[in-house]
Amino acid sequence: MAKQYSFYPGCSSQKKASSYNQLRSTQTICQELGIQLNEISDWNCCSASIGYCGGGELPRLVLSARNLALSEKEHPGQDLVATCAACWLATREAQERLEHDPQLKTEANEALKEAGLTFKGEKKVRHLVEVLIEDVGYDEIRKHVKKPLKGIKIAGYVGCQTNRPFGIVGESFENPVYLDKMIDAVGAEPITNYQKKVACCGGALMFSEPEKSQALVKDILEAAHDAGADMLVTPCPVCQMNTEVYQSFINKKYGTNFNMPSVYYSTIMSVAFGKTAKEAALDGQMIRAKQLEEVAAR
Amino acid sequence: MSNAYRNNFLREVTANVEEGEWVKMCMQCGVCSGSCPLGPHWEHPPQEIFMMIRAGKREEVLKSNSMWYCTSCYNCIARCPRGLPITHIMHGLAHYAKRLGMVPQNQQTAKFAQKFWDNLTKKGRVNELTLGLSLYFMNGFGEGVKTSLKMQGVGLGMLKTQRMDPLEILGGHGCKDVAGLQAALKKARQIEEAKAVKV
Numbered sequence A: 001m002a003k004q005y006s007f008y009p010g011c012s013s014q015k016k017a018s019s020y021n022q023l024r025s026t027q028t029i030c031q032e033l034g035i036q037l038n039e040i041s042d043w044n045c046c047s048a049s050i051g052y053c054g055g056g057e058l059p060r061l062v063l064s065a066r067n068l069a070l071s072e073k074e075h076p077g078q079d080l081v082a083t084c085a086a087c088w089l090a091t092r093e094a095q096e097r098l099e100h101d102p103q104l105k106t107e108a109n110e111a112l113k114e115a116g117l118t119f120k121g122e123k124k125v126r127h128l129v130e131v132l133i134e135d136v137g138y139d140e141i142r143k144h145v146k147k148p149l150k151g152i153k154i155a156g157y158v159g160c161q162t163n164r165p166f167g168i169v170g171e172s173f174e175n176p177v178y179l180d181k182m183i184d185a186v187g188a189e190p191i192t193n194y195q196k197k198v199a200c201c202g203g204a205l206m207f208s209e210p211e212k213s214q215a216l217v218k219d220i221l222e223a224a225h226d227a228g229a230d231m232l233v234t235p236c237p238v239c240q241m242n243t244e245v246y247q248s249f250i251n252k253k254y255g256t257n258f259n260m261p262s263v264y265y266s267t268i269m270s271v272a273f274g275k276t277a278k279e280a281a282l283d284g285q286m287i288r289a290k291q292l293e294e295v296a297a298r
Numbered sequence B: 001m002s003n004a005y006r007n008n009f010l011r012e013v014t015a016n017v018e019e020g021e022w023v024k025m026c027m028q029c030g031v032c033s034g035s036c037p038l039g040p041h042w043e044h045p046p047q048e049i050f051m052m053i054r055a056g057k058r059e060e061v062l063k064s065n066s067m068w069y070c071t072s073c074y075n076c077i078a079r080c081p082r083g084l085p086i087t088h089i090m091h092g093l094a095h096y097a098k099r100l101g102m103v104p105q106n107q108q109t110a111k112f113a114q115k116f117w118d119n120l121t122k123k124g125r126v127n128e129l130t131l132g133l134s135l136y137f138m139n140g141f142g143e144g145v146k147t148s149l150k151m152q153g154v155g156l157g158m159l160k161t162q163r164m165d166p167l168e169i170l171g172g173h174g175c176k177d178v179a180g181l182q183a184a185l186k187k188a189r190q191i192e193e194a195k196a197v198k199v
C-alpha cells in the first residue's frame, strides 16, 4: 500500500501557477514510488517570508497554524509534507515556535477559534526530499531508474530555504550533498564542487530589487557554467523560477550567453524513471531541457 | 498610555518587535553582516542595526532602508554564534516601521511585501497574475507599461509552459473559508496590537 502523507501544495503549485510543472513531475514520481499525497482541502498561503510588511508575527503564524490545524483534523497520524521551500519553512517554523512558546500557542488558538479550528501541535512537518531520502531511500530510487541520465552534467543548486535554518535531515548548511546523491542515483553526473550551491538567488526580492537579484543569479549561473554543468537542478520553486526566466535579461545586461535549463529534482527523476516528456512536465520549461527531452523520447 | 519607552529604544524593541528580546544578546562579531547576499546595499548591516538599537538611534533604525534588503536567506541565523533569530528581527523591524508609518518613501520591497499580504488575505491564496500586474503598475501607469513591455517575454513564456493562467484576472484560486481565515487574522492582529506598548 502507498505511504500516506498530508500534503500542502502551496500557491505556486496551483493549476497553471508558476511551479505547476513541479507539481506535475512530483505527482509522477510519487505515483512511481508509492507515495500518496493527500491534499489539505482548504489550505491557505503561508505568506512566504515576504508578508511581513502587512502581516505581524501572530497573524503570519496563524496562517500556518490554520494549515496545521486542518491537517490534524483531516489527516490524523500523517506527516505534513510540502514541496515548496518557503511553504515548508513557514509551516515548520510555526509548528516549532508555537510548540516552544505556550503563550503564542494560546494566542494563535484564540485567533483560530474564529475559524472554528484548533491547533494541537501534533504534526511533524517534512519536506518531500526528506520523505524521498528517509522513507524511500537512494537505493530504492535507483531501482526505479529505467533510463539512466548518462553523461548529463548537473549542478545541484540547493539554495537557501531548503537548507537553512532547518535543512534537510542529516545535511550540513555549507555543503549539503543530497541533490548530488539524487543526481548520481538517476545516473547523471553531479558537479560536486559547485561553488554557488547554497548561494541566495534574491528570493522574492527579484520582484522589488530585480537588478540586484539578477546580479546574484548571474553568479549562480556562471559558477555552474564554469564547472561544466549542462543544467541546474533545484528543489525550490523560487530558485527554479529565478534561475530560469531572467537569463535573457542577464545576457543583455552582462553580455553573457546563458541558455541553461533549470529543472526540479522531480523532473530528472521522472525522466530517469522512463516517464514521458509530458509526465515529467518538460513542456513546463521556458528554457527547454533538450538532453532530457531526448532521453524521454527514446 | 505610558511613555515608558520614550528614551529607551532597546526596551521598545524588546517589547514590540518580533524576537526583539534577542537584540541584547548580540556580541557584535559581525558574522551576520558578512553573510547578507545584498550586503553591499545595506546602509546599516544587521550587526550595526543591533548596535544602533542599543545606542537609542530610533529614527535612524526605523526609517532605514536596510532591513528591507533582507532576502530571508537565513545565512545569518545558521552562523550567528549567539543564536540570534536575525532574519525574524529584520522582518519584525520592517513590520514595526510600517506600523508606525516610518518606511522610507518608495521603498520597493515594502510596497511589494504589502501587495503580497493584501493579495493573499483577499482570497486566502496568492493570485500570481493579479499580484504580478499590480506589482508592475505599483510605481504608476507609465512605469507599469514600461515594465510590462520589458516583462512580456517572461509572461508569454509562462503562458506557453502552462505556468500562468490569464483567467486568474477573473478571481482565480482561493480558500473556501475565506471569511473564517479573515476573521482569524483580524483577531490575531487585535491580540498583537493590544499587547504592544505605546510609545
Ligand code: SF4
Binding pocket: B025, B026, B027, B028, B029, B030, B031, B032, B033, B046, B047, B050, B079, B080, B081, B082, B083, B084, B086
Ligand atoms: S552574528 Fe550574531 S552575535 Fe555576531 S554581530 Fe551578528 S547578531 Fe551579533
Ligand code: SF4
Binding pocket: B032, B035, B036, B037, B038, B046, B069, B070, B071, B072, B073, B074, B075, B076, B077, B086, B087, B090
Ligand atoms: S536572512 Fe536577511 S539578514 Fe540574514 S543574512 Fe540573509 S539577507 Fe542578511
